[in-house]
Amino acid sequence: MSPERNDGMPSETELMNAPLELTSQIALDRSTVAGRSVACVIVTYGRREQLVRRTVEAVQASPAVGRVIVVDNGCNRPVAPDDFAQQPPVDIIRLASNLGSAGGFHAGITAAQRLLDKDLRFVLILDDDNVGEDGFLERLLALHTALGASDDIGLCALRRHRGIYPTLLADQTAVAIRNNSFLNFHLASLPSKLWRRFTRSARHSPENYGEFHLRRIETAPYGGLLLPMAAVRRVSPPNKEFVLYSDDHDYSLRLMDAGVTIYLTDVGCINDAEESWDKPSTSARSxxxxxxxxxxxxxxxxxxxxxxxxxxxxxxxxxxxxxxxxxxxxxxxxxxxxxxxxxxxxxxxxxxxxxxxxxxxxxxxxxxxxxxxxxxxxxxxxx
Structure with missing residues (x-):
């Protein structure tokens, strides 16, 4: 996308560096979104059949989804085709054992790379407990079109109650990884972290007021990541050797190294049915x-x-x-x-x-x- 435009719309470079309010200038025309252009990759494991059924049902209801790939990552009860509606079609990849998120998403994204249907121009990656808000995928696709429909642009739907991502949208000065930090600890950040921890202050949430927010990020989660198929085919699938945790961050960093810019946005949002294991509790203990x-x-x-x-x-x-x-x-x-x-x-x-x-x-x-x-x-x- 050219950094200079004559149609009055902000350029990609301007969007990346501008205040959040600037994103209200983008008009999202969902009528331009092509139907059935998205392949969805979902990984499940253990005893989570109710979660994955709900997630697959939600994406199958979207007119943008043309195919669903479900990776059975060593589930206690094997995932079966009869668990889901027949359309759009669901492909099941059964792994004999739990290979962790890295192994599961490696298998699913590899399968997406090998799809032959030329109408499938995007890959949407989801955890098995991710349920998008109504119309979230169509809004993401419309935003991608508004940003120039480039194969060098990926979008990450905001997970409202997970991780640092709501803070990143609300505070342009916030960073996901501070330089020279160790396990997210930095002495310079200690006073503010202690204050939030012991006062149990609420997470930052972006102020909406009819606007949506957009910010470039480097480390993206799998859940809610929408990528052009061409970008997915440009880099190797997730590194299985990570086993579990941060394999999604490694994958998004490699996408960035390959020239793909990922934007976090709340134009489309996801809710998690299950809380993270390391979510802060009422205890002050780490x-x-x-x-x-x-x-x-x-x-x-x-x-x-x-x-x-x-x-x-x-x-x-x-x-x-x-x-x-x-x-x-x-x-x-x-x-x-x-x-x-x-x-x-x-x-x-x-x-x-x-x-x-x-x-x-x-x-x-x-x-x-x-x-x-x-x-x-x-x-x-x-x-």
Whole structure:
């Protein structure tokens, strides 16, 4: 899309750098949206048949969806064609074991890349508990057209109650990953984080008043990510070696490196039927030392986040200070919580092993941290 336009509409460059209010100048004409142009990829696992049925039913109701790919990532009860309506058609990929989000979305996106139907110009990626608000996909497609219908532009629907994304839209100065942070900890951010944590202040939400918001992002989640098929075919599918967590961020960063710009927007929004495991609770205790958090979640989340954050390290000294400070705070918290050195050491073991493997850039499965429903024979290598 050219940076200069003569039709009075803002250019892509202007949109990326302008105040949020500027997006109200875009007129979304949904009548220009071609029908049945979207292939939808959904990954499910465990005992989540009710969730995935609801999600598939919602996308099948959209006139923009031409095909649905459901990846059965080692479900307890195999996903069957009879679970869904026949139109638009649903393809089921059955994985014998739970290969994590990375393995599941690798299989689903690989299948999307191989689709031969030339009318399928977009891929919509969803978690199995993502339900879009009415008309969200049609609005995303209309926005993509308004931005120039370029194969170099992807859109990410806002998940209203998940992660930092509502804050990113509400506050143009907010960043998803601060330079030199360690597991999202930075000493310079500590005062404001402590204030939000102990006052339990509400998340930022963008002010709408008839407008929608748009912001360029680098690390996008799978859930709600709409990409041109040409962009999906431009890069390799998600890296299976991430196993779980941050594989979506690695994938979106590789898309960016390949020239694809991803915009976060609330022109189309998604609601999650299930809360995240690390969602802040009424307790002040960190999820990293909580007995409720499974060790395998802690290990993969920390290891993979460390690998992603290395891309944002501009000062090794500042990074080391943040790292030592955060690990020290967690150690104190663990000792106070478990009232013994042995208890604290056991609680911190996944974190410490994640740090060692993250430093060494060792990906893949760990024998000590098997996912529920994963069989040893399907998780290729350990170390």
């Amino acid at each position: 999820a990293l030392v909580s007995p409720e958090a499974p060790a395998w979640r802690l290990y993969y989340a920390c290891r993979n986040r460390i690998l992603i954050e290395k891309r944002y390290t501009t000062s090794p000294i500042v990074y080391r200070i943040n790292r030592m400070s955060y690990v020290g705070l967690l150690a104190i918290e663990a000792i106070l919580a478990y009232r013994s050195l042995n208890g604290a050491r056991k609680a911190l073991r996944p974190l410490l092993e994640a740090i060692a493997d993250g430093d060494a850039q060792r990906l893949g499965w760990r024998a000590d941290y098997q996912l529920p429903g994963a069989s040893p024979s399907s998780t290729a290598h350990t170390h």
